[in-house]
Amino acid sequence: MTIAISIQNLVKTYANGFEALKGISLEVEQGDFFALLGPNGAGKSTTIGVISTLVNKTSGSVEVFGKNVDTHSYETKLDFGVVPQEVNFSQFEKVRDIVMTQAGYYGLPRKLAAERCEKYLRKLGLWDKRDERSRSLSGGMKRRLMIARALVHEPRLLILDEPTAGVDIELRRSMWEFLTEINDNGTTIILTTHYLEEAEQLCRNIAIIDEGKIVENTSMRKLLKELDSQVYILETNSQVPAGFSLKQDNMVLNIVDENIIEVTVSGGQSVNSVFTEFSEADIKIDSMRNKTNRLEQLFMSKLEGNG
């Protein structure tokens, strides 16, 4: 399997002495949808800054598709696109000019640049805004514009630093669909996000970074299996009889109100038996959801473990 990005012993100490990265190592395979999670100030953006050469590293190495970013700057820069956390385009330029200019920086001939510009502005729902000054765009549109700009040279690796921060749910979901589509078409994606639901929904592999160190680096599936227990909230269409309990020893039932029940299920336990027992008691379940995001529970436990 080709490695899209390989980070080895990356250290970054800022001029004020702050150690943002304390020797992190990480590998992301080609075609992966990879989540880099961590609390504010953990080192996520610094890592992305070093990869994209906006931050000078103190030591360590970064390779993109097998080539060192320091010694093969041109080739590696062609291979990735970056969507930063903060808006970083001129607020006075038109939407189309921003994307066309970026295409020019990558040496795309004007005709090809115009085609790509139209393709990605249309895909991201910005084509109608192409002649508007970027400052007139909403926050969500600005984020989509940065994605279109990062894709105009069609990189093999797309790095997104909190792309959906401050974006409404509808738009966030449409961005998820778009990112899933380009990942399905072969683009490797590295995503940092504060929305753990987003990481769980989109990403196959995950690394958790805290205080400049990687505290977890595994597949999403393996990580979720680590959960000791999960709490589900069930809504029933009839009143739960007083004294109703589950026969399974390792399940705890808590009746919140007459139609809402919390069931705590231990790790490895199937929830099928929950449905069976309710069915036997003639109680129909209308809906079921996790009480808290599963990844959130794990995320907090990893950070506590690191602290």
Add this chain to the structure above:
Amino acid sequence: MLTNHKYIAFETIVIKEVRRFARIWVQTLVPPAITIGLYFVIFGNLVGRRIGEMGGFQYMEFIVPGLIMMSVIQNSYSNVVSSFFSHKFQRSVEELLVSPVPNYIILSGFIAGGMARGLAVGTIVTLMSLFFADLEIQNLFITVSVVLLTSIVFALAGFINALFANSFDDISIIPTFVLTPLIYLGGVFYSVELLPPFWKLVSALNPIFYMVNTFRYGILGSSDVDIVWAFFILIVFIVVLFSSCIMLLRKGTGLRS
């Protein structure tokens, strides 16, 4: 980066820069034209009539080359310093830094943008000067080459200022406290022959003095400086400033944390 890709990247930066100052022409092209027009009216016409001759020429004829050069210097400098600092301030410079554009192409693009504005304003001022004086260019090669080299020097200087600048104050300090005094003391309004020996020596340390006088030589055929020496100084400045800019870009001074 392939040669044609480099050319496309260079062209992209230049077009972006020209489009920027053309879009805000009321701020970039009109004010210098008005200011220099007032110089022509007040110093050249009203005061100049009482002064009579300067360096063997009518005062208006004497100051026209200096005022053209002044506009080229100020605008080449201010275009690069304000544009590049705006890129830093809005963080749009990151678009360039994450792209594969080599540093010397980035620098050349901004220099070309600064030259374009300097020469655009210089052309406007030259056309305006025709209402006040009859200009007969004595040496076209020297006139054109010195104006081009001077605009390169000050575009490079503006770039260095922008790299080190952290605020909008920082991009106005050098033009106000360094550039303007050097221009005014660079022989725009007077011949160095009028100065006492000590101040003549001080003037000889001012690079703008050589640029203004070489340009004046190209137009009027008379100068206070050795032309070969002046060109040598210009080329040395370009080499030193260009190398410094490349070194600073490589280190990421003011750009990379």
